[in-house]
Amino acid sequence: MTNVVIEALTKRFGAAAAIDAFSLSIAEGEFVSLLGPSGCGKSTTLRLIAGFEKADAGQILFDGQDVAHLAPEKRNIGMVFQSYALFPHMTVAQNLAFGLEMRKESRTAIGERVAKALAMVRLDAEADRYPRALSGGQQQRVALARALVIEPRILLLDEPLANLDAKLRDEMREFIVDLQRRVGITTIYVTHDQAEAMTMSDRIVVMFKGKVAQYGAPRDIYERPKGLEVATFIGQANFLKATVTPQEGRLMAQTVLGARDLLNESGHAPGAETSVLVRPEALTLVDPGEPGVVPGVIESAHYSGNFTEYRLRLPGGEMVSIQVGGPARQARGDAVGLRLAPEPLWSIELAA
Amino acid sequence: MNRRALLILPAALILLLLVAAPYLNIVVISARPTSPDGAYGGGFTTANYVAVLTDAYYWRQIGTTLWLGLLTTAGALLLGFPVAWNLARTPGRSQALRQAIVLSPLLVGIVVRSYGWTIILGNNGILNRLARATGITHSILPLMYNRLGIVVALIHVFLPFMIMPILGGLQNMDPALEQAGRSLGAAPGTVFRRIVLPLAMPGIQSGCVMVFVLSISAYVTPVLLGGMRVKTMPMTVVNTLIDSFRWPLGAAESLILSFLGGLAVMVFLRLTPMRWNR
Numbered sequence: 001m002t003n004v005v006i007e008a009l010t011k012r013f014g015a016a017a018a019i020d021a022f023s024l025s026i027a028e029g030e031f032v033s034l035l036g037p038s039g040c041g042k043s044t045t046l047r048l049i050a051g052f053e054k055a056d057a058g059q060i061l062f063d064g065q066d067v068a069h070l071a072p073e074k075r076n077i078g079m080v081f082q083s084y085a086l087f088p089h090m091t092v093a094q095n096l097a098f099g100l101e102m103r104k105e106s107r108t109a110i111g112e113r114v115a116k117a118l119a120m121v122r123l124d125a126e127a128d129r130y131p132r133a134l135s136g137g138q139q140q141r142v143a144l145a146r147a148l149v150i151e152p153r154i155l156l157l158d159e160p161l162a163n164l165d166a167k168l169r170d171e172m173r174e175f176i177v178d179l180q181r182r183v184g185i186t187t188i189y190v191t192h193d194q195a196e197a198m199t200m201s202d203r204i205v206v207m208f209k210g211k212v213a214q215y216g217a218p219r220d221i222y223e224r225p226k227g228l229e230v231a232t233f234i235g236q237a238n239f240l241k242a243t244v245t246p247q248e249g250r251l252m253a254q255t256v257l258g259a260r261d262l263l264n265e266s267g268h269a270p271g272a273e274t275s276v277l278v279r280p281e282a283l284t285l286v287d288p289g290e291p292g293v294v295p296g297v298i299e300s301a302h303y304s305g306n307f308t309e310y311r312l313r314l315p316g317g318e319m320v321s322i323q324v325g326g327p328a329r330q331a332r333g334d335a336v337g338l339r340l341a342p343e344p345l346w347s348i349e350l351a352a
Numbered sequence: 353m354n355r356r357a358l359l360i361l362p363a364a365l366i367l368l369l370l371v372a373a374p375y376l377n378i379v380v381i382s383a384r385p386t387s388p389d390g391a392y393g394g395g396f397t398t399a400n401y402v403a404v405l406t407d408a409y410y411w412r413q414i415g416t417t418l419w420l421g422l423l424t425t426a427g428a429l430l431l432g433f434p435v436a437w438n439l440a441r442t443p444g445r446s447q448a449l450r451q452a453i454v455l456s457p458l459l460v461g462i463v464v465r466s467y468g469w470t471i472i473l474g475n476n477g478i479l480n481r482l483a484r485a486t487g488i489t490h491s492i493l494p495l496m497y498n499r500l501g502i503v504v505a506l507i508h509v510f511l512p513f514m515i516m517p518i519l520g521g522l523q524n525m526d527p528a529l530e531q532a533g534r535s536l537g538a539a540p541g542t543v544f545r546r547i548v549l550p551l552a553m554p555g556i557q558s559g560c561v562m563v564f565v566l567s568i569s570a571y572v573t574p575v576l577l578g579g580m581r582v583k584t585m586p587m588t589v590v591n592t593l594i595d596s597f598r599w600p601l602g603a604a605e606s607l608i609l610s611f612l613g614g615l616a617v618m619v620f621l622r623l624t625p626m627r628w629n630r
């Protein structure tokens with residue numbers, strides 16, 4: 001088990017910095033996702049950790065030890081590539097044995113460990129087949145087993161599910177998390193899919209343009225995003241204008257949908273104008289006749305199968321999105337009522 | 353007939369007309385007796401084959417020809433692989449440019465290129481003059497009129513045929529494979545030996561077969577660089593056909609060379625199997 005500390009890592013390609021003063025600390029056995037749009041530097045970060053790129057500045061430490069001078073083959077890292085990168089000229093068993101041969105293990109030890117690893121990913125029956133004869137999901141599992149059979153200090157995965165179809169993706173997601181928990185290996189997982197990052201990770205690094213935008217548990221990232229960019233990148237976000245009002249020694253956010261506790265009180269003076277983040281699931285559509293509800297008008301309805309997304313206009317002209325389970329019952333122009341969940345609200349400055 | 357079969361019809365016709373038919377004709381001629389009144393006489397005989405196969409003179413020449421082919425192939429592989437490797441690693445536009453440079457010799461005819469080598473390698477050629485001028489030697493370096501000169505020129509002439517298929521193979525290789533190898537603990541040399549080289553094998557095979565076949569049937573280059581002092585089978589075939597006008601014997605000579613060359617190729621392919629690639 002290994003902890004990973006990254007300090008002020010910088011990598012430039014020409015003049016542009018792909019990774020810019022990137023710092024991160026990962027605990028032993030932790031599952032951390034690097035999440036960000038395409039081109040934000042996730043793969044570059046992974047390649048720096050693996051040793052395929054040289055940093056222009058900063059440090060990478062495994063268990064407190066600077067690895068800058070270590071070649072990739074000396075870092076004892078297990079890596080799973082987006083293309084899987086299985087050796088096409090080797091059978092499944094030979095692919096798995098490769099790393100162990102490099103470690104000069106005995107033939108019998110290799111045989112045993114390969115068999116164990118194949119059982120772990122439920123591919124015992126495919127040991128003697130060539131990669132091209134396997135399905136995408138099977139190849140994926142071979143890649144995982146090949147990375148893990150060497151018992152590396154760290155597991156790195158670069159968008160490993162991007163090439164699978166949706167159903168298999170969900171299955172593999174669970175499979176990988178389960179395997180990671182069982183093996184207990186420190187894992188860095190790269191993805192641009194926020195649902196993947198949310199469901200799999202202990203902590204998520206949200207990255208934009210080579211910089212860490214936020215580092216925290218999935219709940220933190222979702223409920224307390226640092227800034228507009230993170231809030232809109234993760235899930236759906238509504239923003240409502242709010243006035244900070246003091247009440248019983250606390251600060252409240254007064255919005256068109258009512259007043260709620262303000263989560264991030266610091267930095268707000270009473271009477272200040274701000275905006276608050278309202279996730280769609282905090283909103284409920286109700287009968288406009290019910291007491292205490294805020295009236296709204298449906299502007300659009302988009303049916304997506306398991307839910308319908310409505311755009312609503314609130315009194316004062318603000319727009320919100322809301323998702324309601326099942327088929328569309330409301331149409332454009334309908335008058336509806338809206339209720340906001342009683343939870344505290346998180347304020348975000350829109351004009352950054 | 354389905355439409356896809358129709359698509360290959362023109363090519364098939366041309367092949368039939370220009371390759372299969374003449375080849376068949378050669379086979380037939382090789383079994384005809386020599387005739388004083390024409391290209392060949394009536395009836396069939398095995399005399400031409402017997403004449404070639406029982407003559408040590410022919411066997412020495414066949415040996416020389418195949419040996420030169422082998423040397424040329426090995427040399428082209430040793431020189432061509434690094435070039436293909438470098439090209440495969442060059443990004444986008446500059447790769448196209450370098451590829452064009454690699455192929456550009458093909459735009460100049462074989463005669464010109466071979467003649468160029470006689471200017472470099474000749475007894476009074478550039479290299480020999482340089483060697484004398486710098487005092488490296490005072491006698492003449494035997495760079496030409498021998499096997500060395502022929503092989504050097506053949507390698508140059510056929511190098512693009514080695515580079516292109518290897519380059520194709522390397523380009524098709526996922527760069528992540530090498531990284532996967534490194535991450536699993538293999539040093540760069542091991543990655544090359546265990547991953548890159550086996551995956552480049554199909555390209556290496558095609559390149560070797562092409563260069564070998566081309567060089568054992570080469571005529572102009574061995575004639576110019578060997579100055580008739582090194583004899584290869586194609587020269588003898590041309591002699592027999594044109595100077596002695598003995599078509600049946602010439603046909604048998606060329607068919608025996610083709611057959612032995614084909615045999616060598618088969619042995620080579622048998623020795624370098626790629627089970628995973630099927």
Ligand SMILES: Nc1ncnc2c1ncn2[C@@H]1O[C@H](COP(=O)(O)OP(=O)(O)O)[C@@H](O)[C@H]1O
Nearest residue numbers: 013017018036037038039040041042043044045
């Ligand atoms: N070898 C390279 N040479 C030049 N630019 C590169 C190279 N690798 C990555 N980049 C640039 O660095 C940025 C980050 O790339 P990458 O780490 O692959 O992003 P991500 O994996 O998040 O999609 C991109 O703008 C990309 O164009």
Ligand SMILES: [Mg+2]
Nearest residue numbers: 039042043044
């Ligand atoms: Mg990437």
